[in-house]
Amino acid sequence: MTTQTTELPGIQDIQVNAEEVRKHVIRPAHILLAQSDRGREDCDLRLLAHLHSHRHGHHLDVAAFGTALDAALQNSTAGYVMGLNQHGKRILTQHHNWAHTPPDGSERWKTDIAMHVASLSKFITGVAMTRLLTDKGISFDATMSEYLPGYWSQGPGIASITFRELMTHESGFTSGACDLVGVEAQVAAGISGTGNYKYANSNYSLCRILLAVINGNIAVGTSFPSDPALNDPFWDLATIKAYHHYVTKHIFDPSHAKGSFDHPVGDALAYQFPPSGNGWNSGDTSEICGAAGWHFSVDHLLKVMGTFRRSGTIVPNALAQTALNSLFGIDWKIPTPIPGSSLYTKNGLWEDGSGHTEQALLYFLPQEMEMVVMANSPIGATAQFFSSVVTNTYLANVV
Numbered sequence: 001m002t003t004q005t006t007e008l009p010g011i012q013d014i015q016v017n018a019e020e021v022r023k024h025v026i027r028p029a030h031i032l033l034a035q036s037d038r039g040r041e042d043c044d045l046r047l048l049a050h051l052h053s054h055r056h057g058h059h060l061d062v063a064a065f066g067t068a069l070d071a072a073l074q075n076s077t078a079g080y081v082m083g084l085n086q087h088g089k090r091i092l093t094q095h096h097n098w099a100h101t102p103p104d105g106s107e108r109w110k111t112d113i114a115m116h117v118a119s120l121s122k123f124i125t126g127v128a129m130t131r132l133l134t135d136k137g138i139s140f141d142a143t144m145s146e147y148l149p150g151y152w153s154q155g156p157g158i159a160s161i162t163f164r165e166l167m168t169h170e171s172g173f174t175s176g177a178c179d180l181v182g183v184e185a186q187v188a189a190g191i192s193g194t195g196n197y198k199y200a201n202s203n204y205s206l207c208r209i210l211l212a213v214i215n216g217n218i219a220v221g222t223s224f225p226s227d228p229a230l231n232d233p234f235w236d237l238a239t240i241k242a243y244h245h246y247v248t249k250h251i252f253d254p255s256h257a258k259g260s261f262d263h264p265v266g267d268a269l270a271y272q273f274p275p276s277g278n279g280w281n282s283g284d285t286s287e288i289c290g291a292a293g294w295h296f297s298v299d300h301l302l303k304v305m306g307t308f309r310r311s312g313t314i315v316p317n318a319l320a321q322t323a324l325n326s327l328f329g330i331d332w333k334i335p336t337p338i339p340g341s342s343l344y345t346k347n348g349l350w351e352d353g354s355g356h357t358e359q360a361l362l363y364f365l366p367q368e369m370e371m372v373v374m375a376n377s378p379i380g381a382t383a384q385f386f387s388s389v390v391t392n393t394y395l396a397n398v399v
Contacts, residue, residue, distance in 0.1 A: 008234070010222030014241040016234070021224060024233040026181050030283040035351050057337035057398035059367060065397035066092050069373075072389050078271035078279075078377035081109040083298040086369045088306040099268035099376065104279050107266070111298040114260070115268040115374050116282050117360040118348035120301070121294040122204045124259070126167055126329025127308055128247050129207050131315050132214055133163060140164040140326070144206075147213040148187065150221040151231050155190020163210075165194050166203045167328040173200040178288035180209065180236040201291035204329075208290025209235070212242035240286050254314055255307035257300040261286040261293050272355040273377040280356035292350065296360075298372045305362060305370040324364060334391065337398040341366035347387045359386045365394070 008016050062084070073080045079097035083090060093111055100107035107113070133140060144166065145159045157172060165171040172191030177183055178201045186202045212218050218238045224230040244261070252258055262284045269279025285293040296304075308314045315323070324330060324344045332345050344364040351357040357378050363371040371394075379386050 008225065010219045011238055012217055014217055014238065014245055016238050016241065018224075021230055021234045021237055024237045026179050026233055026236050026287055028283075028287065035353060056339060059338065059398065060365070060369070060394070061397045061399045062092050064399075065394060066094055068393050068397055069390065070094055070096065072393055073375065073379070076273070076380040076384070077375045078273060078275040079109045079268075080373065080375040081111055081113070081298055082371065082373040083111050083302050084369060084371045085302050085306060086367060088310065090302075091369075098271075098275070101269075101271065101275050101279060103277065104269055107268075109268070113266065113268055114295045114297045114300075115360065115376060116263065116285055116292075116295050116350055116358050117301065117374070118292045118350035118358065119201075120296075120346050120348040120360050120362055121289065121292045123329035123346050123362060124247060124251060124294055124304070125204050125207050125211075125243075125290050126323060127251055127314060128211060128243070129163065129167060130319065130323045130328055131250055132211055132246070134315065134319060136214055138163070138214070140167070144210055147210045147220065149184075149209070149213075149231075149235055151223055151228070152184055153188040155188050157191035157193065158187055161191070161194055164326070166207055166210075168326065169197050169199045169203055170195050171200070171203055172196070172198070173202040173206075174198055175200055175202040177202055178205050178291045178293075180205070180239070180287075181232060183209070184232070201288075204291040205288065206290070208243045209239045211246060211290075212239040215242060215246055217242035217245075236287065240289055243289055244286075251304060251308070251314055254311065255300075255304045257303040257307075259294045259296045259300060259304075261289060261295065263295060267295060268358070268374070268376045270351065270356040270358040271377040272357075273380065273383075275377060279376070280352050280354075282350055282352070282358060292348070296372075298374060301362065301372045302370055305364065305372075309364060309370065310368070331387075332391075336366055337395060338366045343391075343394070345387060345391065349386070357383075361387055361390055363390075363394070 074096040081095040084092040095109035099109045099113045141162050161171045172194045175186040183202050183205045224234040271279045330344050330346050333342050346362050348360040360374045
């Protein structure tokens with residue numbers, strides 16, 4: 001049933017009231033000071049070198065891979081957890097050390113403990129946009145500017161950006177901003193051209209705003225009644241709620257999974273390596289949703305991935321494969337030693353500027369496998385690139 005507020009017109013299927021808007025903070029301190037990953041630009045050259053040296057194989061040696069991964073991570077992290085599924089069924093689970101170290105209550109890692117997965121959230125947003133655009137009959141190659149908030153200023157080149165360019169980081173945006181104000185400033189500044197890869201959080205934060213408009217939750221011309229100064233918190237709050245509602249209904253519910261933006265007591269804390277003192281609670285991440293923000297356990301993220309890839313209940317299976325091949329919400333498509341096959345992976349990292357780090361990886365692998373790996377610290381004293389460690393370990397154990 002469609003519900004429209006009488007206090008704030010132009011909003012449908014979500015509830016936003018004036019008091020919430022006046023209290024809403026777009027840039028809370030714990031978000032403003034945090035730092036995120038840079039997609040493929042973070043990749044160290046060892047990953048690329050390995051891709052040109054691997055030999056042919058036919059299948060993953062699961063036991064050998066598990067042993068090698070544990071050797072690589074158990075003494076190089078505050079703690080880690082991983083799950084590997086095949087055809088939606090668990091075939092390997094590993095975890096070592098602490099989600100909360102002894103000074104914070106001694107909670108061991110398990111696959112049902114959630115953590116902020118940072119930029120893995122872009123995969124969720126990519127799936128949501130793939131479904132929504134398809135349902136609305138909008139091409140991935142259509143331009144997106146007509147769906148921007150009407151009160152925003154659009155700088156040079158904005159009118160030419162397509163949805164595909166947003167979702168593949170080829171829009172011309174350069175900003176790492178995850179919040180509405182930062183994205184609004186990027187749109188006002190404009191771009192010099194599209195078509196070149198540059199990882200920018202702005203792309204996926206903007207997708208969250210576009211999703212709410214395209215889905216009909218908020219009209220382009222909607223503004224806060226009688227006080228234009230509140231347009232930004234009004235639009236921020238409305239699009240956060242619309243995005244959360246859409247993802248829950250169309251992605252989580254079909255997957256029998258859950259994700260959240262908040263960070264309750266039981267969620268993993270972030271640590272330095274080696275760990276010392278108390279861990280960091282990265283807090284509620286609503287304001288950066290779209291580009292980051294989701295908290296998942298390994299178990300629930302794997303449910304989403306398997307449902308997306310095989311069930312046809314989120315998008316048709318062929319469209320899911322098209323989204324992966326198009327790198328919507330994915331960093332890498334990498335050839336594997338299994339002839340004719342590739343793996344698809346996304347990296348996520350969020351840290352407080354003092355080394356307290358939460359990292360996560362997702363993989364769509366050959367042989368109908370999916371994998372999620374999380375670590376709540378840097379990898380080793382030299383902060384190795386997490387994706388390189390795990391990806392190289394996988395490739396080395398295809399036999």
